[in-house]
Amino acid sequence: MNQIRIASRKSPLARMQSYAVGAALQAAQPGLKIEYLFKESLGDKNLTDPLWKMPERGVFTEDFVQDLLNESADLVVHSWKDLPTEPRPGLSLLGTLPRADTRDLLFFRPASLGKKNLTLLTSSPRRTFSAENHLKPLLPFAVDSIETKTVRGNVNTRIRKLIEGEGDGLFMAKAALDRLLATTAEEFAEARAELRAYVDQLNWMVLPLSLFPTAPAQGALAIEAKTGRTELAELVAMIHCPATEAAVRRERALFSSFGGGCHQKIGLTVAAHPRFGNLEFFYGHHAGETKHFIRADSAPAPLPVNATRWPLNQTQAFFEREAISAEHPGTDLFVARANALPAGWKLGRETVFTAGIETWRKLAERGVWVHGTTDGLGETLPHVEALAGRAPNFTKLTHDRSGNDGVFPRMLATYRLVPREGFAPPVVDAYFWSSYSTFERALELNPKIRDASHATGPGHTAIAVEKALGRPVAVYINYRHWKDGDPCANES
Structure with a gap:
């Protein structure tokens, strides 16, 4: 086929996602012509009620069903997490693009640093539950209480509400921020510049999946069409990412076993890992019980009970740790252990990541704002270009016996190991x-x-x-x- 019509919601993020699918299709089939159709959904029109309180399911997606069934639109591009977990009669999901970063962000007003009682903006019971139980030790000041307040609107609107003082912090999907801040399309130049100015006024942290697993399918797109349209299925198959589909379907299947729905206090993310195949992160509260687990597809069997x-x-340690005099390298910092960050360094606007959660907590106790962690799952270069507004420039802070694993371009020994x-x-x-x-x-x-x-x-x-x-x-x-x-x- 030579021409198709792609529909989606009319928000900047939804349009951007549709353009991404369209560009991928045109790259796969040069000469393909695309007409874009954008409109508001029920969820866009009702900005008062929390999503989980709305009686309708699929409040961001149901308005497009008839467009597909009567073929006034050929494809609809959704954020996959917005779709109901059960299939819709007469419609099929044909494919998806490679998944964006699945994690959540917390934006925080600098004026609220040090407050004992925090109000965080979110409409998600899942994020509320995780924040109440896991956030306090990650903040660089003591907090007595955390409460949440409903917030609605597009990305720019929600961040503006935070800056205007409606709350102290705001939860948001990292994928949305990455897409909006990274776009170079002229159509979004004004919205992107506004968002960039907002983000630069705020502190932010990328929340670890081990403590804050996300909504099933977060970061993934779904390309939906009328069942039986073979030519469309063949077209979308050329850009489809099977790994993303497998992870999302696994998340949604497990989520469905708990009843599904955005009212659930359940976070569930499946993420690929080179050692384990996939890791399944779960944290939530259901039927009066809290569950927290990380499961690997491929992991060693438990040790025998009688094994010493x-x-x-x-x-227990073989070494004492002795500080080495070292100057701040003037770069972003990746901290392997908490004692690797010298107590006398004055921190400014650099990005600080840690190798694991415990190092994050110890730095937070010292009053350090940590932006994220590799979660103890192997050191990788943090991808925070969009958030930071520049290419990251990390130096790994470690000890004098540490070898260079090739991940970070620079390493700095700030302490020595004394046997x-x-x-x-x-x-x-x-x-x-x-x-x-x-x-x-x-x-x-x-x-x-x-x-x-x-x-x-x-x-x-x-x-x-x-x-x-x-x-x-x-x-x-x-x-x-x-x-x-x-x-x-x-x-x-």
């Missing part, structure tokens, strides 16, 4: 190593441990230990996963 293991806690005398590991059946330097020192002190079972978390430590041993190691989600079989022990 070491360490029995993560405070503790008279401290050698016992000979046991199984070991867990949180760093390669610890493994290296243990092997030096007691070579007999080489033939035991060795485990690590994901990331560079696993690669380095495997290289030293010349064989694979067991890779767990974290230490708690190895020790107790539950990656989320003591986190709920």
Whole structure:
């Protein structure tokens, strides 16, 4: 076919998503002509009621059903999370593009830093529940209470309400901000400039999936059409991303088992991981019970009950840590451990990321605003170009024995590891190593441990230990996963 009509909501984000699908289709089939049809949905017209209180399902999508059935539109592009979990008669989802970042953001007014009682803007029971239970330790000041207040409107409207003082913070999907801030289309220049000015006035943090899993399908687009339109199905198949579809359908299937609907206090995200295939993050409250888990498609079996293991806690260490005099590199900072950030450094507008949640919490206790974390799942370069308004420029702060894993262009040793005398590991059946330097020192002190079972978390430590041993190691989600079989022990 040579010409199609693509429909969607008329908000800037919805139009942008439709254009992205259209551009992908035209790249796959040069010469394809596209007419775009935009209109308001029920959810756009009713800006008073929280979404979860509206009696209708699919308040952002139902208005397009008849357009597809009577073929006045060929395709409709949705944010997949807005679609009802059950199929709609006569319609089919033909495909999706590669998924954007699934995580949530918290924007925060600088004027509210230090407040004891916070009001956060969100219309989501899920975000409210997660914030009440997990947010306080991530903030760089003590908070007595968190309450939430409903907010509606498009992205720019919601952020403007925050800046005008309707709340202290605002939750939002990172995918929406990334798409709006990254666009170069002239049609959105004014809205983008306005949004850029708003974001530059605020603090922000990217919330970790381990504590704040998101709405099923968040960050994914859905391309819907009338069932039986074979030529459209063949066209969309050329741009379809099967991995995104598989993850989203898995999320929605599990969500449906709890009844579905945006009234649920349930976060659920499936994310690809090179060591585990996929990780399934879940946190929520349903039928009077709170559940919190992280499950891997591919993970080692639990240790035998009678297996002796070491360490029995993560405070056992072979080294004392001694500070090294170092000047702030004038870049963004990736902090491997909390003590790697010198206490005397004065922080300004740089972006600060951590290797894990515990490091984030310890820095927050010191009054440091942390922007995000790699969640203890292996160090990767944070993708925050759109939020920061510039290309990130990270220096990893670490110790003097740390090797360069190739992720960060610069590394700076801010402390040295000083071996503790008279401290050698016992000979046991199984070991867990949180760093390669610890493994290296243990092997030096007691070579007999080489033939035991060795485990690590994901990331560079696993690669380095495997290289030293010349064989694979067991890779767990974290230490708690190895020790107790539950990656989320003591986190709920």
